[in-house]
Amino acid sequence: MVGVYLLRKIVLLTVLTGSILAKHEQYKGWKSYFIVATTNVQVQKLYEVVENLDLDFLGPILLDREAVVLVQPKYNAGFMDIAKKLGIKYWTHVADVKKALDHDDEVMDDWCAGRTNHYPYNSYQPLNAIYDYMAYIENKYSKTVRMRIPKVSFEKRPIRYLKISTTNFLDESKPVIFISGGIHAREWISPATIVYAIRKLTEDVTEPDLLNNFDWILLPVLNPDGYEFTFIHDRFWRKNRSVNSYHNKRCPGVDGNRNYGILWRTVGTSNNPCSEIYGGNKAFSEMETQVVRDVFREYINRVDLYIDMHSYGSMVLYSWAHDGSSSNYSQVLHSVGVAMAQAMDYYTLANFPRYTVGNSAKILNYKASGTAKDYAHFLGVPLSYAIELPGLSNGTQGFHLEPKFIESIGKATWAGIAVGAQRAKKFRSGLKLR
Ligand SMILES: [Zn+2]
Structure with a gap:
């Protein structure tokens, strides 16, 4: 039993250390989309579904201007369904949010290093x-x-x-x-x-x-x-x-x-x-x-x-x-x-x-x-x-x-x-x- 307990502790420690060291892990599988609302009704409908689908807009939604929204893996299909139903144009901004954040870190490191x-x-x-x-x-x-x-x-x-x-x-x-x-x-x-x-x-x-x-x-x-x-x-x-x-x-x-x-x-x-x-x-x-x-x-x-x-x-x-x-x-x-x-x-x-x-x-x-x-x-x-x-x-x-x-x-x-x-x-x- 002691051995199992120790093993569990080591596994837990590894998982914890891993989660601290690996950056942006929580965004694995997330996607982001450009989305353009062209009517006031579309804008209002988008705000109505924000909480249900846990959508995260990175800026305010303005008519006819591209907004970027973060979408969790579990709500990805739901997001696309709703956008289609409302007739709102959308397309992929980044297909892999974690990878994009890693890219941002590299750009920043290069900028500072230079x-x-x-x-x-x-x-x-x-x-x-x-x-x-x-x-x-x-x-x-x-x-x-x-x-x-x-x-x-x-x-x-x-x-x-x-x-x-x-x-x-x-x-x-x-x-x-x-x-x-x-x-x-x-x-x-x-x-x-x-x-x-x-x-x-x-x-x-x-x-x-x-x-x-x-x-x-x-x-x-x-x-x-x-x-x-x-x-x-x-x-x-x-x-x-x-x-x-x-x-x-x-x-x-x-x-x-x-x-x-x-x-x-x-x-x-x-x-x-x-x-x-x-x-x-x-x-x-x-x-x-x-x-x-x-x-x-x-x-x-x-x-x-x-x-x-x-x-x-x-x-x-x-x-x-x-x-x-x-x-x-x-x-x-x-x-x-x-x-x-x-x-x-x-x-x-x-x-x-x-x-x-x-x-x-x-x-x-x-x-x-x-x-x-x-x-x-x-x-x-x-x-x-x-x-x-x-x-x-x-x-x-x-x-x-x-x-x-x-x-x-x-x-x-x-x-x-x-x-x-x-x-x-x-x-x-x-x-x-x-
Ligand atoms: Zn703000």
Whole structure:
């Protein structure tokens, strides 16, 4: 018996070690498809079957634009049946998701191996590299930069942001620009664009007016637990990693962008902890959303522009997400959104689609409550947006936006941020919601 017990232990150990060492094993047999909905009914039907078939769309579904969806082996036939029944065009993106992820890793390794100067704004880097860069910037530019660590995450990682100001935030006449990223863990391009913005306000200042005339709060990785998890365990993890009641131990994680206290958990969200859009067990249950809420509490009278960075889809989205109605500032939101989009399009590469600008519920045919941009707008931030950055490089080999595009997307996004800031200042006197 002892022998059998030992053997079992060895087998178990081998299986466990194997599962840790072999990367992306959980995606063996998965496939991904391009899918194009051409009517609003098709879009709505697709959203209706997401939970039944555990479909995972890597970006929002937009009419007549290719979306990519991940499909588990057990739902593959069901997915194809439904797509055919609804008359929705689909074709294979990658036939073997695990292999494509391995390919992505190789591309990334090659990219890093080929250069000595890789930084979190020109390659995908783990959390500690981003935090090291932020600490380096704080140290080197101590006159203008202060690091803040208001809270730690569920797994006890610090949530950090930089405050950048030539007047230490004391000049109350200056508008505050607040940009957060990385609430959705797998959207790796989002933190990179915010690190790029940090660089443009410190190491590589080409628009001194942006540094002198505004105060900046830049938070690249709002969800550090999830971000780290995507590097080590699961490339497609989206939520954070919290377990906040007995019922979600099996399925950890809350979607931070459904956890804000604005019509919390009413539409486009889920009370099922296993869902990718689980809103948590109460509004602001999560450290991540509390950090953003507290920044607004401190500076609500001065934040004129807030951007929450996501990927992917090339979209500038504004309120109201919960019902598609227009805010009192929809005209200004739209015109500034278009100006930002045009600036980003100017620098974007030919293989990415042009930005689409609009009310998120309307252009996506998808309503959502408890989102960051709606919460900020509800509090009185006049210009509040979610930006879906470009993604996927049109490739059929992998899922990363190729690392060679990171810096150019940072540059394009910075151009959009710069225009947004300048417009915010220009319209300031006429924009007071509060
Ligand atoms: Zn997102």
